[in-house]
Amino acid sequence: MAACEAYQEGLLALAEGELQGGDRARVEAHAGACPACRAELVAIRETLELARGIPVPEPPERFWEEFAAEVGRRVRQEAPARQAPAPAPSLWERLRDWLPLRPVPAMALAAAAVLVVALGLLSTRHGRPGPQMVMAPTQEEISLAANLDVLEVLDVLENIEVLENLDLLRRMDGEGRPVKG
Amino acid sequence: MSESDFALIDRVLAGEVEAFDLLVQRHQREVYRLTYRMARNQEDAKDLAQEAFLQAFRSLAGFGRKSSFYTWLYRIAMNLCLNHLKARPRAPSGWEPGEIEAGLPDPGEDALGTLLADERRQALVEAIEALPPQQKATLTLRVHQGLSHKEIAEILECSEGTAKANYFHAVRALQAKLRRYRAGS
Numbered sequence: 001m002a003a004c005e006a007y008q009e010g011l012l013a014l015a016e017g018e019l020q021g022g023d024r025a026r027v028e029a030h031a032g033a034c035p036a037c038r039a040e041l042v043a044i045r046e047t048l049e050l051a052r053g054i055p056v057p058e059p060p061e062r063f064w065e066e067f068a069a070e071v072g073r074r075v076r077q078e079a080p081a082r083q084a085p086a087p088a089p090s091l092w093e094r095l096r097d098w099l100p101l102r103p104v105p106a107m108a109l110a111a112a113a114v115l116v117v118a119l120g121l122l123s124t125r126h127g128r129p130g131p132q133m134v135m136a137p138t139q140e141e142i143s144l145a146a147n148l149d150v151l152e153v154l155d156v157l158e159n160i161e162v163l164e165n166l167d168l169l170r171r172m173d174g175e176g177r178p179v180k181g
Numbered sequence: 182m183s184e185s186d187f188a189l190i191d192r193v194l195a196g197e198v199e200a201f202d203l204l205v206q207r208h209q210r211e212v213y214r215l216t217y218r219m220a221r222n223q224e225d226a227k228d229l230a231q232e233a234f235l236q237a238f239r240s241l242a243g244f245g246r247k248s249s250f251y252t253w254l255y256r257i258a259m260n261l262c263l264n265h266l267k268a269r270p271r272a273p274s275g276w277e278p279g280e281i282e283a284g285l286p287d288p289g290e291d292a293l294g295t296l297l298a299d300e301r302r303q304a305l306v307e308a309i310e311a312l313p314p315q316q317k318a319t320l321t322l323r324v325h326q327g328l329s330h331k332e333i334a335e336i337l338e339c340s341e342g343t344a345k346a347n348y349f350h351a352v353r354a355l356q357a358k359l360r361r362y363r364a365g366s
Contacts (some may be wrong), residue, residue, distance in 0.1 A: 009349055047355050050298070050305050051324045056214045057223070067213070067227065068205050071234045072198075078239065079198045 003040035004030070011037060015044040186250035193241055201241075205234055208251055211326070212258050218321045219262035221310065229265060233258035248335050255326070256336045259318055266314045301362060308358035315339075316351035323348050 003011060010027040013019045019027060031037045184192075184203070192200035212233055217226035236257050237244075244253055309317060315337065322333045334344040 008353075009345075012349055012352055043356055043359070044352065047305070047352060047359060048324060050302055050359075051309070051320070051355060053298075054218075054302055054306055054309075054325075056217050059213075059223070063227075064206075064209060067209055067231065068202065071205050071209075071231050072202050074231075074235055075201055075238050076198055078235075 001036040001039075003037045004034060007031075007034075007037050008040075011041050012044055015041055015048060187246060190241060190244065190246075190250065193238075201238055204237075204250070208254060209234070211251070212254060215255060215258055215321065215326060216262055218325055219259070219317065220265060221306075225265065229261050230258065233261055236261070252332055252335055255322070256338070259322070259336055263314050263318060266317075301359065304358055304362040305355055308355045311358075312351055312354060316347045316354070319344055319347040320351040320355075 007027060007030055010019065010023070011031065014024065014027045014031070031041050184200075186204060186207070189200045189204050193204070209230065213226055213230040216229040216233070217223065220226045220229060233254060237254050240257075244250070309320065312320065318337060319333055322328045322336060323330070328336070330341050330344045330348070333348075334341040337344060339347075
């Protein structure tokens with residue numbers, strides 16, 4: 001005969017000593033009156049006792065010494081990397097700090113204009129094939145460059161020589177022509 | 182008086198790796214026993230337990246201390262065990278080396294009674310190995326680690342109700358196995 005479905009969970013809780021007060025009294029009273037549930041309670045206790053008795057082979061003491069030593073060794077291999085100083089900021093990060101892109105739209109527009117002009121200037125200055133020289137970028141080009149989020153992630157910008165020559169950029173006027181003096 | 186786990190964690194985060202050695206020594210046995218009960222293989226259990234400590238070390242700065250350190254560590258270990266069980270082609274059956282010796286009773290005990298108990302435990306081991314991983318995990322944490330349903334829910338990242346339900350179904354599955362064993366014998 002199967003135990004009463006309504007008392008199944010209660011019998012497990014009772015077997016583990018989890019029930020208190022009124023709940024405990026109710027389930028105990030039922031188990032006292034119902035042979036199937038009383039047998040179920042005994043079976044649950046036996047099952048749990050058997051399960052608790054399943055052994056874990058205890059390793060020798062040497063195992064624990066070696067275990068801890070191995071973890072310690074691997075932790076120390078990683079620890080120096082965690083404590084390494086932060087890498088020097090990249091060229092792009094330095095430029096970004098010098099020329100904040102947001103939330104100053106006017107500065108972003110000015111920076112974009114300078115970069116577009118400088119790219120053109122560089123290509124003719126060094127005689128290498130490059131972007132077609134543009135003396136005065138169009139408003140559309142400047143706005144596009146200013147709004148491109150890619151400006152924040154273009155690693156390629158780090159390699160453009162113009163960024164090494166910020167002084168040159170400072171000495172340009174709004175038309176991309178070098179300022180005399 | 183020994184330092185608390187949190188005090189040792191503070192020292193580790195300040196750069197004292199030796200403090201992590203103390204955490205390992207303090208918790209290695211319980212973590213290993215947990216991984217052994219899940220993997221039932223000494224080599225796998227050792228690898229899983231060591232990996233749990235390494236992952237804990239890597240993530241220590243992000244440990245929010247909303248639970249105890251050992252609850253958090255058990256969560257890491259249990260996740261590793263559950264992934265291990267998913268990847269393992271077949272669960273081991275029967276006793277693993279060392280389990281029989283570990284279960285040997287005192288010489289004065291009744292030999293037949295011991296043999297019968299061993300056979301029933303064997304049946305139970307097979308039943309536990311056949312449980313779905315979440316039920317096996319819940320049973321292990323409850324029966325062998327003695328944790329509350331609330332702690333088990335934190336470790337397995339489920340609700341307390343789910344933890345209780347998994348445990349209930351796991352125990353019922355073990356009971357069914359024992360009934361079949363008794364009927365067969």
